[in-house]
Amino acid sequence: xxxxxxxxxxxxxxxxxxxxxxxxxxSISLTHKNYHRDFYALHDINFEVKKxxxxxxxxxxxxxxxxxxxxxxxxxxxxxxxVEVYGKVAALLELGAGFNMDYTGIENIYMxxxxxxxxxxxxxxxxxxxxxxxxxxxxxxxxxxxxxxGMFVRLAFALSIEVDPEILIVDEALSVGDIFFQxxxxxxxxxxxxxxxTIIMVTHDLGAVMKYCDRTMVLHNGNQVAIGSPHEMVxxxxxxxxxxxxxxxxxxxxxxxxxxxxxxxxxxKPVSTSTQSxxxxxxxxxxxxxxxxxxxxxxxxxxxxxxxxxxEFIDFGVLDAKGNPATVIVKGEDFTIKERIRMNDxxxxxxxxxxxxDKRGVELTGTNTMLEKIDTGIGEKGKIYxxxxxxxxxxxxxxxxxxxxxxxxxxxxxxxxxxxxDVISLTVLINENKVGIFxxxxxxxxxxx
Numbered sequence: 524x525x526x527x528x529x530x531x532x533x534x535x536x537x538x539x540x541x542x543x544x545x546x547x548x549x550s551i552s553l554t555h556k557n558y559h560r561d562f563y564a565l566h567d568i569n570f571e572v573k574k575x576x577x578x579x580x581x582x583x584x585x586x587x588x589x590x591x592x593x594x595x596x597x598x599x600x601x602x603x604x605x606v607e608v609y610g611k612v613a614a615l616l617e618l619g620a621g622f623n624m625d626y627t628g629i630e631n632i633y634m635x636x637x638x639x640x641x642x643x644x645x646x647x648x649x650x651x652x653x654x655x656x657x658x659x660x661x662x663x664x665x666x667x668x669x670x671x672x673g674m675f676v677r678l679a680f681a682l683s684i685e686v687d688p689e690i691l692i693v694d695e696a697l698s699v700g701d702i703f704f705q706x707x708x709x710x711x712x713x714x715x716x717x718x719x720x721t722i723i724m725v726t727h728d729l730g731a732v733m734k735y736c737d738r739t740m741v742l743h744n745g746n747q748v749a750i751g752s753p754h755e756m757v758x759x760x761x762x763x764x765x766x767x768x769x770x771x772x773x774x775x776x777x778x779x780x781x782x783x784x785x786x787x788x789x790x791x792k793p794v795s796t797s798t799q800s801x802x803x804x805x806x807x808x809x810x811x812x813x814x815x816x817x818x819x820x821x822x823x824x825x826x827x828x829x830x831x832x833x834x835e836f837i838d839f840g841v842l843d844a845k846g847n848p849a850t851v852i853v854k855g856e857d858f859t860i861k862e863r864i865r866m867n868d869x870x871x872x873x874x875x876x877x878x879x880x881d882k883r884g885v886e887l888t889g890t891n892t893m894l895e896k897i898d899t900g901i902g903e904k905g906k907i908y909x910x911x912x913x914x915x916x917x918x919x920x921x922x923x924x925x926x927x928x929x930x931x932x933x934x935x936x937x938x939x940x941x942x943x944x945d946v947i948s949l950t951v952l953i954n955e956n957k958v959g960i961f962x963x964x965x966x967x968x969x970x971x972x
Contacts, residue, residue: 526609527690527721528572528595533604535565535590535745563745564590568604570740570750574689575719579726579736579753581760586742588725592616592694595723610689610721611639615679624668628659628678631667635682649685656681656707677704684711691715693724709735729757733885754884758827758944765930765939816840816861819848820947823924827944833868834902834929834940841925841947851950852916854962859913862927870902870931870940875910878926879918880945887918887960889926902931917961920953 538559540546545558552558565587572578580588593599595606596614614621621638622631632653636646654663657677662670667678683691691712712735716722726732732739732753739756741748743763749756815838842859843849852858860877878889890912892899902908928942957963 525574526571527574527576528578528609528723529605529607530568530570530591530595531605531607533565533568533591533594533606534563534602535587535594535599536602537562537564565594566745568742568747570747572721572723574610574721575716576738577716577722577724577736579724579732579739579756580742581726581729581732581739581756582742582748583760583763585744587745588742589616589694591742592692592723592725596692608690611687612690612692613639613683613686613688614692614694615676615683616692616694622667622675622679625666627666628657628663628670631678632682636686639686641686653678653681653685656685656711658704673704680708684715688720690721690723693722693726695725695727729760730885732757733883757884761944762827762829762939765937765942816842816848816863819850821850821949823945823948826946828942828946830929830939830941832941833866833938834870834873835865835867836862836927836929836941836943837865837907838863839927839943839946841949850948851952854916854918854920854951854953856916857913858916859911860925860927862910862929863907864910864929864941865907866902866904869904872931873899873902873908873940874930874932875899875908876926876928876930877912879949880924880926881960882922882924884945887923916951917964918951919957919960919962920951923949923951925949 539562540549540559549556549558568587568591570578580591582588590599592614593616594601595608596612596616598614598616621635623634626634629650632650633643633646636649637643641649657663657674657680659670659674659677662674663678667675670678683693709731712722716735722735724731724735736753738750739753740750741756741759741763748763749759751759817838817840820840839860839862841849841852842861843852844856844858846859849858862875862877864873864875866873872893874891874893876889876891879887881887892910899908924945925947926942926944927946929940930942931938931940
């Protein structure tokens with residue numbers, strides 16, 4: 524499949540001055556003295572996007588995502604490197620980009636169409652569909668400076684998709700519209716993807732990344748961390764959010780498996796206690812010769828496991844309605860997620876969590892002790908804590924992945940002590956199927972009148 528966007532060694536540097544006068548001093552300096560410092564908004568970015576591919580870009584605020592899109596679309600100039608784009612681009616960047624604030628919506632439609640190379644006759648033909656999709660009523664005849672943010676998005680997106688772009692670039696803009704408009708936009712993006720339109724999107728909506736993207740890139744502090752499947756990259760992004768910053772390397776994704784396997788081996792050491800809270804050094808208290816619960820589970824050898832290990836999972840697993848270890852759960856029955864954690868340091872108000880994902884990495888359900896308003900108090904160093912979450916299985920039949928973690932807050936900062944993504948494989952059995960991913964337990968009444 525041919526490449527439609529190629530980015531090689533792309534770097535964008537901004538010159539930052541402490542005082543406005545420093546810019547003048549530098550420009551007239553006979554010795555060419557520098558009064559600025561270089562800020563790398565992007566540093567040595569390399570990737571290709573293939574024709575018809577949906578490519579996601581994720582990262583925390585300030586990571587360089589919008590800067591990258593602006594360079595690809597020609598809004599910003601690069602400092603060095605190469606950017607090659609083969610095809611007609613429609614870009615939906617920040618609100619108002621490409622609009623003249625004093626022009627009406629209609630006038631802006633024609634102006635943008637002309638800038639993209641369409642004749643007036645061609646835009647006359649496209650105009651009714653653009654107006655219909657934007658659905659902003661008589662505001663289409665008003666100056667856009669009077670528009671709300673939602674109206675901006677509606678008009679900009681309608682224009683972008685109705686000009687039949689070969690490449691559609693979307694930067695977070697869809698988050699502004701209401702749920703009905705977002706649904707309409709995503710439906711149209713599905714249609715564009717079916718037609719072979721290449722889509723490059725920046726978003727914080729991780730569900731959209733999972734659903735629409737074929738590949739995803741993670742940026743952090745202007746650096747390219749890794750490119751891979753949406754599932755892997757979303758988990759990597761969550762690591763960054765938790766302060767577990769990865770080493771910036773071309774082999775970042777490749778090197779994860781070794782660490783994963785080592786961590787899995789460490790996390791599956793035998794357990795010697797079953798009490799809710801005991802001193803780990805006192806082997807006479809609550810000692811047990813039973814096999815660890817995790818030995819009965821289907822453990823993922825490539826689970827993504829990390830944390831500062833101030834708290835550590837020493838046993839974990841799933842129990843069925845009868846209290847037996849189980850990796851197969853019958854839909855509609857109770858099941859229990861059991862976690863046993865040793866405190867390697869004293870932690871204030873530790874938070875214990877679980878999440879179930881589907882094969883694509885989409886989070887389907889989950890909870891934690893903070894959401895459930897459970898006061899976990901002070902996690903004392905050396906103590907072992909046992910947590911059980913019991914609930915009914917509402918998911919449809921299929922294969923799922925269970926994740927667990929122990930975290931806490933230090934001020935406003937979330938600290939990840941031990942997180943195990945996709946550590947256990949779960950199978951849900953059903954005796955009747957429904958539509959979707961969960962059972963709404965409908966009660967049906969039927970009669971003839």
